[in-house]
Amino acid sequence: MLNDVKSERSAGPDLGTRLRSVREERGLSQRELARRAGVTNATISLIEKNRSSPSVSSLKKVLDGIPMTLAEFFALELPPEDQIFFRAAELPEFSEEGVSFRQLGGDKSRQKLQILRERYAPGADTGETMLSHDSEEGGIVLSGRIEVTVGDQQRVLGPGDGYYFDSRTPHRFRNVGDEICEIISACTPPYL
Amino acid sequence: MLNDVKSERSAGPDLGTRLRSVREERGLSQRELARRAGVTNATISLIEKNRSSPSVSSLKKVLDGIPMTLAEFFALELPPEDQIFFRAAELPEFSEEGVSFRQLGGDKSRQKLQILRERYAPGADTGETMLSHDSEEGGIVLSGRIEVTVGDQQRVLGPGDGYYFDSRTPHRFRNVGDEICEIISACTPPYL
DNA sequence: TAACAGTGTTTAATAATTTCAACAAGAGCC
DNA sequence: GGCTCTTGTTGAAATTATTAAACACTGTTA
Numbered sequence: 001m002l003n004d005v006k007s008e009r010s011a012g013p014d015l016g017t018r019l020r021s022v023r024e025e026r027g028l029s030q031r032e033l034a035r036r037a038g039v040t041n042a043t044i045s046l047i048e049k050n051r052s053s054p055s056v057s058s059l060k061k062v063l064d065g066i067p068m069t070l071a072e073f074f075a076l077e078l079p080p081e082d083q084i085f086f087r088a089a090e091l092p093e094f095s096e097e098g099v100s101f102r103q104l105g106g107d108k109s110r111q112k113l114q115i116l117r118e119r120y121a122p123g124a125d126t127g128e129t130m131l132s133h134d135s136e137e138g139g140i141v142l143s144g145r146i147e148v149t150v151g152d153q154q155r156v157l158g159p160g161d162g163y164y165f166d167s168r169t170p171h172r173f174r175n176v177g178d179e180i181c182e183i184i185s186a187c188t189p190p191y192l
Numbered sequence: 193m194l195n196d197v198k199s200e201r202s203a204g205p206d207l208g209t210r211l212r213s214v215r216e217e218r219g220l221s222q223r224e225l226a227r228r229a230g231v232t233n234a235t236i237s238l239i240e241k242n243r244s245s246p247s248v249s250s251l252k253k254v255l256d257g258i259p260m261t262l263a264e265f266f267a268l269e270l271p272p273e274d275q276i277f278f279r280a281a282e283l284p285e286f287s288e289e290g291v292s293f294r295q296l297g298g299d300k301s302r303q304k305l306q307i308l309r310e311r312y313a314p315g316a317d318t319g320e321t322m323l324s325h326d327s328e329e330g331g332i333v334l335s336g337r338i339e340v341t342v343g344d345q346q347r348v349l350g351p352g353d354g355y356y357f358d359s360r361t362p363h364r365f366r367n368v369g370d371e372i373c374e375i376i377s378a379c380t381p382p383y384l
Numbered sequence: 385t386a387a388c389a390g391t392g393t394t395t396a397a398t399a400a401t402t403t404c405a406a407c408a409a410g411a412g413c414c
Numbered sequence: 415g416g417c418t419c420t421t422g423t424t425g426a427a428a429t430t431a432t433t434a435a436a437c438a439c440t441g442t443t444a
Binding site: 385386387388392393394396397402403405406407411412413414 | 429431436441443
């Protein structure tokens with residue numbers, strides 16, 4: 001469910017990118033680190049993609065394989081705090097069941113604006129229970145077709161189309177086409 | 193199972209005592225902190241007693257209620273590094289199903305010797321699958337009666353009695369009496 | 385081309401954590 | 415005494431993380 005992504009976001013500092021960055025700096029593959037840490041490579045993959053929030057003890061095990069302490073890990077400032085430019089590969093990703101979000105800027109707790117590159121696989125859906133949060137949001141469709149439901153209004157949008165609404169109104173996104181749909185969206189304040 | 197305690201120990205810095213210390217410094221009850229953090233009081237209780245290793249996201253939620261960042265939390269040095277004297281209440285506790293360990297000195301990763309005050313409730317048992325690790329250990333019974341199995345030898349010990357063996361030999365402790373049994377034990381190197 | 389070894393990802397089953405609700409112990413107060 | 419409010423703890427159920435095994439992809443070598 002999308003709720004998971006939501007709660008993982010509130011995990012704060014982007015743990016996935018942080019771990020990936022540390023690992024790649026050491027020139028370790030997921031499998032090699034997993035072997036040293038005594039966990040499976042799947043665990044590392046899921047953590048790095050922010051699809052699971054590891055327990056402190058397993059994160060400790062993983063860091064032991066680096067090696068690095070928890071304090072060092074969390075003290076790390078990955079983006080130099082006030083980074084301005086971001087390469088595509090640097091955007092932290094939150095993905096789940098055909099829905100993928102890449103976020104502009106690592107730490108949304110210090111930003112007033114959250115900008116996402118959203119990617120919906122065919123059939124992907126933000127879920128039957130409508131989303132609702134205290135923000136305003138808008139976006140523009142890059143490719144594909146997506147059904148957007150806001151309150152009692154519903155519309156299928158294609159490339160070039162856009163939307164803008166008060167996020168307190170229950171809403172839902174659903175890729176009704178048979179190709180991938182990409183959207184650039186913005187939200188203020190950030191949807192924690 | 194006792195294995196859990198084992199893996200929680202390797203969680204490293206004693207997370208439970210650390211959290212309890214931070215919470216009490218702020219004058220918060222478990223319930224009050226739970227309310228602010230949006231978790232239940234049971235969660236806090238279990239974490240503080242090292243009976244569960246929280247996910248990073250839930251630990252983050254808890255710390256948000258303090259408030260305090262993960263980096264600050266892990267950077268904290270609870271015992272001033274080379275503490276010599278410990279009050280009874282300061283001993284970090286690891287407990288589970290009638291078995292409780294209180295450890296002398298917080299961080300066993302820097303110590304060569306692990307000294308525990310063990311407490312077995314009537315019927316408590318370290319489990320059917322025998323324990324085995326690369327250490328030597330010994331202990332003296334303070335009160336109650338405990339059945340100690342080491343390899344093919346087995347004995348019931350009472351107050352004043354002691355034991356010493358190579359921990360690689362499969363072993364097991366079981367309180368066969370109807371009163372609490374307390375033991376002071378030592379192990380080198382620490383049973384991670 | 386095929387075969388292989390390396391990478392990261394995903395899925396279903398297993399094992400852990402978290403919640404909900406109840407409990408017991410202590411303090412204050414009438 | 416009893417009553418009430420608060421504390422921390424615990425057991426069964428719900429939720430989440432972890433594993434084991436498979437998949438898809440890339441580059442290398444015969």
